[in-house]
Amino acid sequence: MSAKYKLKKWVRSYGYFTSQIMFLLVAVFALLNALSTKKALESVEHSYQVLADIESVGNSFGHAEASQRGYILSGNSEYLDSYKSSLDDLKIELQNLKDRVADNPEQLARVVSIGGILADRITLLDLRIREKQTGNVEIDALGSTAAGNTLTKRLRLHLEELEKVEQSLLAERKQIRESSTEQSGFVVVLATLAAVLLGITSRQIIKKERDDNYQQAKLTSMIIESMRDGLVVVNEEGMFTIVNKAAQSFIGTDVKNILPKDRAKAFGMRNPETNELFDSQELPLARAMKGEHVHEMEVIFKNKLHPDGVLCSVTGMPLLNEANEVTGAMATFRDISKRKATEQEWKIARQAAIEASKLKSEFLATMSHEIRTPMNGVLGMSTLLADTKLNSEQFEFVNIIRKSTQSLLTLINGILDLSKIEAGKLSLDPAFFDLREMVSDTVELFRFAAAEKKIKLTMNVSFESGLGVFGDSDRLRQVLVNLIGNAIKFTEDGEVTVTVTNSTASTGKQKFRFEVKDSGIGLTEEEIQKLFVKYGQTMSGVKKGGSGLGLLISQQLINLMGSHIQIESEKGTGSTFWFEVEFEVSKAEYCVVPARSLSSEVFKGSVLVVEDQKVNQKVISSILARLGVECSLADNGQQALELCKSHSYDLVFMDCRMPVMDGYEATEKIRSMPTWKDVPIVALSAEGASGDRERCFQVGMNDFVSKPIEMPVLLNVLKKYLKSSQNQIDENALKQFDEFSKDDDLVLVLIDEYKKAYPESLKQLFEAEKAGNLKELNEVAHGLKSSSAALGMVKVAEICQWLEDAVTPSKQIKSRMQELELEILSAVRILTELKTRKA
């Protein structure tokens, strides 16, 4: 608050009062001053009288002395009479003077001493007169004596002094009188002026305030009247004091005399839920009068003004004085019927949108499923076709079919995933798995693709194998595959680094940070914004091909894991995609072995395939036959049940949905037979939904494969449940290394060397093939064969031998090379597994 404002406030509050006090003070002052002036005047007067007295004493004394001298000189008795009368005067005058100066001890002392001298002088004068009368006189011509003259001189001196002192007193008093009169006049004028000014100012301020208040009141009243919301105010008795126009439009104009208890009825205030009249006590104003704040209570006004009723939202609040006592209440009400109607429309529209979105998701899921079924045939048959005798052109065509089908399948899986995520149907399926192994396998998948683009692919994992984490390894792998795939796709030259580090989270779990860093084209801020938008793709993404679903799905999956993917990127220098996920960890045994292709692996055992569709029967039985597995077929659950009664199988593939008897029922029946308790039954389902999966496990199935069946998945199942007849690795070849192992395991050292070397060899192979340089191809294959054979990789060495022997160009060379790549990956993994298991 500024000093000026404070002053103004003070003047406004106390100014008038102060001015009145000041007037009073001035009056008192003037009175006192007048009294003191009178006193001063009196003292001046007094001084004059003293002076006059002194003069008359002097005169009388002079007169007495002259009369005495006259008598002495002449002897005339007339002089004697005059002398006597002068002495009488002198006596009286001296007494007067004495009385006059009684208030001044100094002067009094002087008068007293003058009296003394005078008495002595008179005694001398009298003595002379008596001497005259007796005739015994000796006097000078002046009739005086020496002693008499001395006394007269002294008397005169004293009188002069007395006069002098009185004169100075008089001067002093005059001075005092004048100055006090001057000062007091000044003070009185000034104080009066100030008091008048103060009084006027305070009056003015108060008047201005009064005007302002009036304006304010007028403005407030205008505002209240122009409000679109109804406003009513009631006093302590609950009677209306303000009812604005808007309020009148709801409750009418003539309302001031309606008692509070009659209002519900008079205004037709009804409960919107029951459409009954409110009890008067329930009304907002009545409640506000009890000190309650009523917030947006919905009330219907149904009266003459609104025969159809109008829905209002009423807010009431008590009006309180400084002591917090209720002195009235106010209420506002607003017509909300339009808003309600809009809300209702919006609700319906929203419901419809949700419905539509759900239908869309369901449609997508159904379509994906419908498309997957025929694709099973395409994929399976083209796989089989590739293994028949084909000329090079035909072989190329088949390969294109397979590749196209594969990418279509990837796309459909993406759409299915996305629609499941949107429908909230995708859930994680956690189990313990070896995280390092999983990451390492995933990175290995890209080893060749990276080498082909001359990209250095590096993996840094801060922990060793054997750390089991509890999570959904398939979904995590899907994310990593997507991120690494993108990194390689968008990097032309440079490096891609996959880093996984762990730390202990506050929850006691382990926090893992996954980071895929590339030195590729990078992203602008705008592009990053678009990345996770559905079907959003950057221009570079469009150029490189792809659906744009991958990142979105990855993000959603990581969201499901309670985190999200983040991006740091700079256009032209590369990008880092990273996320942090928390997992429970265990050093104990974990059960999920990552799925991995082991093509050309040959198994032993007999398998029953229960499948109603002939095409699918054909596909699966052909693949199984190629893998050396004896295969029986059943068209439905009923047939399967019959077969199980008379035969024994090492493994059953069971379609879930079949005519006559479905897979679930058949499984339950099969499981009820005594010798069938432990035989593995694997579900075949085109749904791929986790709900199905749960049901499968409930009825006693061991595993779950979604259709169309993909080779790696099938092989993994076979590997899990059937015995292998042929080892991919010649373990005997490895035994001889044992004695040369020192602190380290020589085989592991060799595997490391092998891992470092083979991507380069593969790259050279593909380059030689592309260039049609068969001699070079033979040589590289020979070198790779040597290394592979040393590590007991029988199957790899066999393919290398085939390539080494190839002397005429053919399309098959390339497919053998692709097979070689897979074989190497799998052989390296098996070798590592063998060694770590031993350790």
Add this chain to the structure above:
Amino acid sequence: MAAQKILVAEDSPVDSVIIQRVLTSKGYDVTMTKNGEEAYKKFTEDKFDLLITDFFMPGLNGYELLGRLKENGFSYKAIVMTASKEDEFHLRSLNFGAFDHLQKPLNLHLFLAKVEQALRTQF
């Protein structure tokens, strides 16, 4: 007695590690080279008791290495290794003046036995 010195020419990193590890474990003084040219240079600079060479190497192959050494008047005791199965290679190795021939993948005991035998034998 000072350790016997063996020069090895082998381009495959895996085989290199194996050979080096096996020979070193038996106390031989081993010098590893990655191709024919490098091996030739080392051989002409120093004195080795035995030369072990892979047949199939980029650039100068095993036979060419032996041929060049012979042409330039160096005498050697050599073992040639091939990953090929044909007996023809065996004979050709011997014709090139090799002491012996070994089939890859190496049987390590056989390999060590042949190395020892070669070093023992006096021409």
